[in-house]
Amino acid sequence: MKLLIRIGLLLCGLLLCVVLPTDAQIEHSRSYPELVSAFKKSKADTNRVQLLYDIGAYYFFNPNVASSRLDSVISMLQQAEALSIALKYPKGQGNTYRMLAMIYCKQGKPEKGKPLVYKAIQILKDNNNLADLGEAYFELGGYYTVSEIDIAERIRLSQLGLEAFTQAGNKLKQANGLKELGDLYQIKGENSKALLTLRQSLKLYQSIGYPVLQGIYDLLGNVCASLGDYKEAIRYGLLAVETSERLDGSSMQLATIYNRLGLTYYELREFEQANQYYKKSIAIARQYHDFVTIHMLAANIVRTLIYLNRLEEALAYQQDIIKKYPIDDITRRIIALGNFIDIYLRLKHYKQARYYCHELHSLSGKFNQISVETEQYAYHMLTIFYLATQQYQLAEKYRLAHKALAKRLASLPALSKNYLLHFKIDSAQGNYAAAILDYQQYKAFTDSLLTEAKTKQIAQLQIQYETEKKDQNIKLQQQNILLLTKQSLLKENQLKQAKLLRNITLGGVILLLIIIGLLYNRYLTKQRNSKKLEAQQKEINDKNLSLQRLVTEKEWLLKEIHHRVKNNLQIVMSLLNSQSAYINNEAAMLAIRSSQHRVQAISLIHQKLYQSESVAAIDMPVYIQELVEYLRDIFSTGQRIRFDIQIDPIRLDVSYAVPLGLILNEVITNSIKYAFPGTREGLITISFKQTHGNQYILAVMDNGVGLPANFDSNTTDSLGVSLIRGLSEDIDGKVCIESNHGTTVLVDFVYQKINRLNPILASDILINTDLPSETII
Template sequence: MKLLTRIGFLLCSILLCGVLPVVAQIEHSRSYPELVSAYKKSKADTNRVQLLYDIGAYYFFNPNVASSRLDSVISMLQQAEALSIALKYPKGQGNTYRMLAMIYCKQGKPEKGKPLVYKAIQILKNNNNLADLGEAYFELGGYYTVSEIDIAERIRLSQLGLEAFTQAGNKLKQANGLKELGDLYELEGQSSKALLALKQSLKLYQSIGYLPLHGVYDLLGTVNMSLGDYKEAIRYGLLAVKTAERLDGSSMQMATIYNRLGIIYYEIKEFEQANHYFKKSIGVAQQHHDLITIHMLTANIVRTFVYLNRLEEALVYQQNVIKNYPIDDITRRIINFSNFIDLHLRLKQYKQAHYYCGQLHQLSSQFNQVNAETQIYAYDMLAIFYLATQQYKLAQKYVRIHKALAQRDGLLPALAKNYLWHFKIDSAQGNYPAAILHYQHYKALKDSLLNEAKSQQIAQLQIQYETEKKDQNIKLQQQNILLLTKQSLLKESQLKQAKLLRNITLGGVILLLIIIGLLYNRYLTKQRNSKKLEAQQKEINDKNLSLQRLVTEKEWLLKEIHHRVKNNLQIVMSLLNSQSAYINNEAAMLAIRSSQHRVQAISLIHQKLYQSESVEAIDMPVYIQELVEYLRDIFSTGQRIRFDIQIDPIRLDVSYAVPLGLILNEVITNSIKYAFPGTREGLITISFKQTHGNQYILAVMDNGVGLPANFDSNTTGSLGVSLIRGLSEDIDGKVCIESNHGTTVLVDFVYQKINRLNPILASDILINTDLPSETII
């Protein structure tokens, strides 16, 4: 497991001259041709120095630049150095040295770059260029590894760089520096210090609205895992994944983030989740064809398969990676062969395991080229194999080599395991005194490591407590200083306030008098406006009352007109009735009777208008019902002819009600007179429906004898048909007359309300309707 965790750290550790700290990187808004063009047009001033520096930076941070081109870049930077010295421009000189050092580092010549960084630091420090000085310190730290020998010096340089950023007030670089320092503390084993540094970094990032937080989230997850706070570790790990996927989902940094989250799940024995994130990590590495990372992650994935008891799957996965991604790195080959031994032993496949032991034997002469952890892992597997196959002499041989390595490098966990191997070999060979002695050593060392781990955790907690206490004391001192400063300022301000108060009081009194004057003036204006509004309101109310009286009078006058028109129509009917007494001509008698019916239809409308509350519309269901009752009585239909009335609750104004009433009169009269000859019984159906919107259909149907076979409504000269057609045109309607098992008359029209009232309806209808001359009485 220690090897697995170390792999997680190595995926993102900053090595000598490989990649310098992120604080040193430069964003370019101009392309290389633009920079060269600007350089050619520039004068020999500080701007030219900056352009030469930018060209050098462009080449350094562009991965596609050939190494041969770097010589020309060095020449340009040397021009920038000479020009800076001539112009007495220390910032340009210092930054030129920094860029030259990075170029030499990229060429694999750190021995030339390191002195230049020292020179840059001295120049930038003397001229108080704090932001550039901070970057120079971090760049100098890049010349030191994260090994036990170098890491303390690297931390010291990082602290100096952070101090420079803090003094410069550059929060972004300060946050970057704290993140770098937190990473170094964690690599050194000072997890409590790392946690504090990283939390300060996160706080600074958030204070400036910095969004790419996945790097600091990732490190916080790792540090919390080291401190045993797995809940926080997973929370930060998931935050790192979420942020990185949103902002930078395809870079190699994603491999590190996924891998570290997988290691956290591995630590808490959530092997399925660990396997999931290890596979996501290796997917990114495969996209970038990073062979070293692919093989390192393969070891993690295989280990999770082992703990999930999916040994066959682990073996196939390991074989596929070696087949698809062959690598000649000695470290990876040793680890891969060791993994195969482990897997075949677990599967009881001793022959295959023996083969990979032979592969390790062939590489044993190169073991000194790899680190101690890798060698110990290989000797572990060899010892386990020979112990499992009862080859105790060979097992003892490799256990002794294993012990020498562990003692040489002070790897106490490995030494404890070594004592356990000795115990098993001695027990198997019957050497029980030696076995007991080795077991006692194993037990003592294991307890010692456990106590040391507990002591280290206590020490880390103590450091964390003391650091937090120190921070609180610093905050308290700062608050006290701030309080004293405020008190001094308060005394000074009190004297000023006394003088100011007098002036303010006097000014306030004057201002108050002005405000009172303005308010009084506004009050008077408001009073005048109020009186005007009251007068206007009274006038409006009087006019409204007058208008209301006029409207009421108009309503009564209209009702009176309708009443008189109705009476006049009754007189006309009486006259027609009197006239009929002196006529012997049957045709004339029929014409007079028809006219009486028509006048009655109109009279009913006027009767409804003066009897109702509203004089604007006729309630059609009531009107049609009364008209039918009138015609039933006049023609004495009795029970021989029945009426089926289907009327929607429709209200129409007079200009539509009168034509429709006359049409109904003509059609119903015709049905009563001609549809049911003799004593024949029948049914007359009257329907008036609103189909949709303002569309209406009036239908009158009977089941009588129907129309003659040669009847054509378009050519007939019948007065009734002419009336129906003319009245339909008055309301812009369409009339349809059909004969099918009786007669059907349909009138289809669109109701368009007319905002007018015309009380002389009878005369209008009589004048506008084209009657044949012989019907005029």
């Protein structure tokens, strides 16, 4: 089981262990036709070199380009090389060598590519092109595997690339380099170094707001799991899942992240959780038809089902995977056969287990084609089968083969398991003395493993401590240097400040004397001005008091004028009333009565003016109400004619109130006299509204018999209509007379408040109104 876990982790590492993405992998904003068009128009300069490089990068990183086209790309890059040499453009020359090397590798000719990378490194180093130099070091590292023989050199090259990125000040590439280096450390087994390096990478990514963090989270989770810190491993794994799901939805990288998280849960013996993430991972692998990953994940799922004691389900799942995805690889076949043997032995179906054991045995001739770890796993499963079926000689045979490989690998865990198998075989055969010795060996190796694990852990902690201590010493030295620099600057600043303070003091004294002189002069000037202002203020106050008295007297005089005008108008009404007693002519009598009503309308306005606090404005709701009451009493309408008065709280200048009062008098009088003949009942509605701003509408409507059919307000020469039209023009208003189920008179005007120093009298309004002479009484 542990071997399967190690195989799974190794495959996960290989899926993510790739050469650091280079700057050539950045997607160009221009398409291939645009690049070709720009190349044709370009001159023989550095821009053409870049265009040739970009075209080469397009072909290299485009998966749809046939490999046969790479020869033409090599020709173009050779042109870029020659042009760079002619222009003495080292950056272009170095990057061209880098791209040529990658194309040779793609063609399966690494022996041609590697020398070109070395040339690129030398050129870029000599010309201090640090960012490109860092990329070249990592690309050179890609020529070395992660095997025990090569990984040290690959780490060294990665460290050189990281140093170049750091000197260039490129934080993104520095973070990428740290991530690659951390991955190499954890593959080598230096997990403490890996953890510190990967945390530095994450910190740099976060400092520049880089969002694509699923890879670094996944590596951190894997390293934490290797260190036994499963809590942190789970935290980083879940962060990797959340980030990857948000950014790319479903990719093979996400499949790897799911699998690693599942392996962590497996180590915590949370098999249900592990199974869920294995299934998510295998679903993505199926989308991409990645059969290698599918079989690896299927093996993980089967192991979790076995430990959950869901043996029938594990068996069915393994059979279904093999049916859907036939195995064409001996390693995956051995793992699948081992699973079948384990399941059937646990189900005690020895016949079926024997079948798969024979299958596994038949592959022994090909064991030289597989890794030592896989061969060791095969011998382990054969030993378990023969032990379970009491075939002790065969069990001992394969145990010895397993032991030989364990010694070859110097694997203490494998040797420990081997002695446990030996103990079981000897015990089953009754060799108890030998079994006791076997068990003692097993315990010795187990204790040794614990000691070794502790030693490794202590060594890792020591490395971590020394690294942190070194960092702290560097920081302390930097702080000391900074402190000394600050102290030197402080002394220098203190001297400057002392000199400056002396100059400021002297200047301050001189300036203070000048200011005192100016202030004294200003004080004397202010005293003189103050006395003048006091005299002027006294004169203003006296004038204000005088003006206030004059205003008060004027208001009383205006009220008195309005009062006397009102009395005079009452005398005029009395004279008209007396005169009417001696007139027998009906028409003259009507004219006198109409004049009386008009005079009363004006008289009411003057009465309101001398009775109110304000002598300039009329309260229209009160005025109209009293005018209606007067006309109701004069014509004795009783309950036969009702009035509906809808007046907004409006106050108007006398110059507007008088014409509106006369218009209301004419319209209401006409409705009372002619709209309801005989005993007909009716309703007169009076509305005065402010529509918006200074716009007002006066409306008088009745539901009487209406106007004659041939009536035209624009051509009629009746006195009432002429008076209404003339008074409307006085206030710049528009009058509209309609007959529809009664009569409606609308007066629409804009109110413009007028400030007058003299009172407005009735005579002013009448004289300014363009009416026939006989209407003026």
